[in-house]
Amino acid sequence: MPPLRLEHGVSLKPYNTFGLPAVAHTLVRVTSDADVRRMVDHPELGRSAKFILGGGSNIILTRDMPQVVVKVEVPGCRLVRETEDAWVVEAGAGEPWHGFVDWTLRQGWPGLENLALIPGTVGAAPVQNIGAYGVEFKDRFESLDAVDLVTGRSVTLGASICAFGYRDSVFKHALAGRSVITRVRFRLPRPWQPVLGYLELERKRAESGITDPTPRQVFDWVCDIRRSKLPDPGQVGNAGSFFKNPVVSAEQCRDIIGRDPGIVHYPLPDGTVKLAAGWMIDACGWKGKSIGQAGVYEKQALVLVNRGGAIGSEVMTLAQAIQESVYGRFGIRLETEPVVV
Numbered sequence: 643m644p645p646l647r648l649e650h651g652v653s654l655k656p657y658n659t660f661g662l663p664a665v666a667h668t669l670v671r672v673t674s675d676a677d678v679r680r681m682v683d684h685p686e687l688g689r690s691a692k693f694i695l696g697g698g699s700n701i702i703l704t705r706d707m708p709q710v711v712v713k714v715e716v717p718g719c720r721l722v723r724e725t726e727d728a729w730v731v732e733a734g735a736g737e738p739w740h741g742f743v744d745w746t747l748r749q750g751w752p753g754l755e756n757l758a759l760i761p762g763t764v765g766a767a768p769v770q771n772i773g774a775y776g777v778e779f780k781d782r783f784e785s786l787d788a789v790d791l792v793t794g795r796s797v798t799l800g801a802s803i804c805a806f807g808y809r810d811s812v813f814k815h816a817l818a819g820r821s822v823i824t825r826v827r828f829r830l831p832r833p834w835q836p837v838l839g840y841l842e843l844e845r846k847r848a849e850s851g852i853t854d855p856t857p858r859q860v861f862d863w864v865c866d867i868r869r870s871k872l873p874d875p876g877q878v879g880n881a882g883s884f885f886k887n888p889v890v891s892a893e894q895c896r897d898i899i900g901r902d903p904g905i906v907h908y909p910l911p912d913g914t915v916k917l918a919a920g921w922m923i924d925a926c927g928w929k930g931k932s933i934g935q936a937g938v939y940e941k942q943a944l945v946l947v948n949r950g951g952a953i954g955s956e957v958m959t960l961a962q963a964i965q966e967s968v969y970g971r972f973g974i975r976l977e978t979e980p981v982v983v
């Protein structure tokens with residue numbers, strides 16, 4: 643087996659979708675569990691702190707990285723098993739998410755179409771429990787393989803240990819920097835049923851006049867909706883939604899509605915209410931505004947963008963200014979969604 647290749651002084655600009663400048667002192671690419679184990683046993687790397695990098699679509703880099711940056715590039719997609727009520731499909735953590743979703747549809751194994759076009763890798767999807775248009779990663783999750791960065795042991799983890807929440811999991815907390823996800827398995831229920839409850843998807847369906855869409859049609863509608871309001875990171879640097887949608891008590895929501903009757907809100911099954919952070923930021927007048935080269939996207943105020951050559955501190959200055967004005971008007975502290983490093 644070839645030795646692990648250590649790269650030093652590596653620019654991370656091409657490896658984060660916001661296009662922020664930062665340098666990794668050391669970067670190691672891992673393509674298998676064995677690579678991760680060799681890193682754990684390595685005399686120089688074994689004890690060093692690690693930062694695990696997937697597609698770089700959910701990080702804001704504000705400084706150079708003294709930790710060892712572990713770039714996860716585990717490849718491969720396969721059908722694990724097919725039963726009467728599900729297809730179980732597996733993908734290497736380094737596979738690009740959208741390509742994997744497209745591949746499952748081409749194979750005739752639908753169920754991930756609502757999550758089309760989300761940037762990033764398969765291995766990053768569980769970290770923040772990606773979600774869009776009525777489906778969350780956890781709704782299709784079966785299990786994942788990970789290697790412990792201290793013991794070098796491979797483990798298979800199920801949903802309860804992963805502790806998925808809204809844009810959250812154990813990999814953002816107790817297992818942050820501790821565990822490298824190498825493979826993820828999905829359970830895609832049979833028979834397939836479209837999830838069309840999200841207002842904009844329902845609107846697309848109504849416009850098309852189609853009553854029984856195919857998975858590919860739903861996939862295309864999701865791609866159209868995303869392209870119409872979210873910037874393509876290949877063209878404009880961004881990390882998707884910059885803040886989480888805050889969840890408040892029914893009483894707090896009534897209070898806010900009293901002052902701002904137009905606020906977009908969604909009652910949740912447990913009696914709490916989710917508020918649309920994008921609406922609040924928009925209402926504070928931020929859409930299209932900039933601080934330095936960091937800006938608020940013109941078509942979706944929840945997305946911050948790189949107008950060209952932005953640095954991490956500019957992005958965070960803009961984010962703080964937004965947080966302050968939303969707090970000033972609504973009394974709510976917005977939490978950032980990407981990991982700020």
Ligand code: EPU
Nearest residue numbers: 774775776882883885886887906918920921924942943944
């Ligand atoms: N809105 C405004 N002005 C804005 C932005 C939004 O008024 O500038 C209003 C919209 O009109 C809509 C509501 O706010 O009524 C919600 O907006 P949208 O449907 O665009 O969804 P979101 O809540 O902003 C969330 C996810 C997205 C996901 C979409 C669709 C979070 C933090 N974001 O956005 O996920 O694609 O729903 O399901 O939950 C991501 O996590 O990076 C991401 C893009």
